Amino acid sequence: MKSFLVIGMGRFGRHLAARMLHLGNDVMIVDEDSEIINELSSNFTDAFVGDCRNEVVLSSLGINNFDVCFVTIGENFQSSLEITSLLKELGAKRVVSKTNRDIQAKFLLRNGADEVVNPEKEMAERLAIRYNANKIFDFVELTPDFSIFEIPIFDHWVGKSVSELEIRNKYEINIIAVRQDNGLKPLPGSKHVFSAGEHIIVAGKIDVVTKLTAKM
Numbered sequence: 677m678k679s680f681l682v683i684g685m686g687r688f689g690r691h692l693a694a695r696m697l698h699l700g701n702d703v704m705i706v707d708e709d710s711e712i713i714n715e716l717s718s719n720f721t722d723a724f725v726g727d728c729r730n731e732v733v734l735s736s737l738g739i740n741n742f743d744v745c746f747v748t749i750g751e752n753f754q755s756s757l758e759i760t761s762l763l764k765e766l767g768a769k770r771v772v773s774k775t776n777r778d779i780q781a782k783f784l785l786r787n788g789a790d791e792v793v794n795p796e797k798e799m800a801e802r803l804a805i806r807y808n809a810n811k812i813f814d815f816v817e818l819t820p821d822f823s824i825f826e827i828p829i830f831d832h833w834v835g836k837s838v839s840e841l842e843i844r845n846k847y848e849i850n851i852i853a854v855r856q857d858n859g860l861k862p863l864p865g866s867k868h869v870f871s872a873g874e875h876i877i878v879a880g881k882i883d884v885v886t887k888l889t890a891k892m
Contacts, residue, residue: 677701678743683728683759685712688774688795689748693720706737728759731766740767747773747789753780757787764788805882811889813875825885826855826877829870830892839866847888849880 678701682693685707697703697720704722707713717723726733739745745768749756753775760773765788773789775781781792798817805823806815814826833841844850853862855875861868878885 679741681706681737681742681745683745683747684749685716686748686750688750690716692746692748704737729755731762734759734762735766739763740769742769744770744772747771750774750776757783760784760789761787808886811892821881822879823882824852824877824879826875827885827889828892829874829876833870834872835869837867837869838864848884849878851876851878853877
């Protein structure tokens with residue numbers, strides 16, 4: 677179990693805090709709008725009404741007790757920048773800040789953010805990759821060029837093993853898991869024989885996998 681501070685209860689902040697709580701963590705939420713905090717306070721470990729641009733307010737939260745502090749104020753960049761900087765000055769272990777624009781990310785990183793997230797951009801890129809090819813069922817970006825995908829198997833793979841097909845050499849992908857009707861089989865060995873309807877979870881270059889799925 678970890679301890680998280682989420683500052684800013686907009687849509688993203690609420691979803692993030694709720695998910696962190698659901699995963700069994702301690703979550704403290706903060707917003708300067710008392711109505712929002714009153715609405716949400718009963719659901720979280722702790723809740724606080726205050727303007728976190730004020731150093732006294734922020735320091736009263738015990739910043740160094742949290743494993744990660746999230747700044748999810750995307751609508752007011754100046755506030756996000758000030759709070760991010762203050763968090764680091766007050767000894768925050770890790771600060772993750774939300775932004776809506778790439779140029780804002782540069783300033784946040786220079787002023788204390790350990791990581792910057794742009795949910796709208798990341799979701800748009802994820803959807804673009806997923807729907808660019810009909811056969812990509814899920815997608816997780818690791819780097820701009822390398823990702824994890826869930827894709828179906830070729831019809832001619834059915835009844836053949838991983839080693840027979842020489843998948844890594846011929847297709848330039850690494851199989852992480854096989855999704856079957858009865859669940860997920862992680863790290864299938866070279867002797868795994870494919871069955872009809874299986875999906876594979878693979879790691880590979882985006883351009884390689886998209887070209888591969890186009891042939892399916």
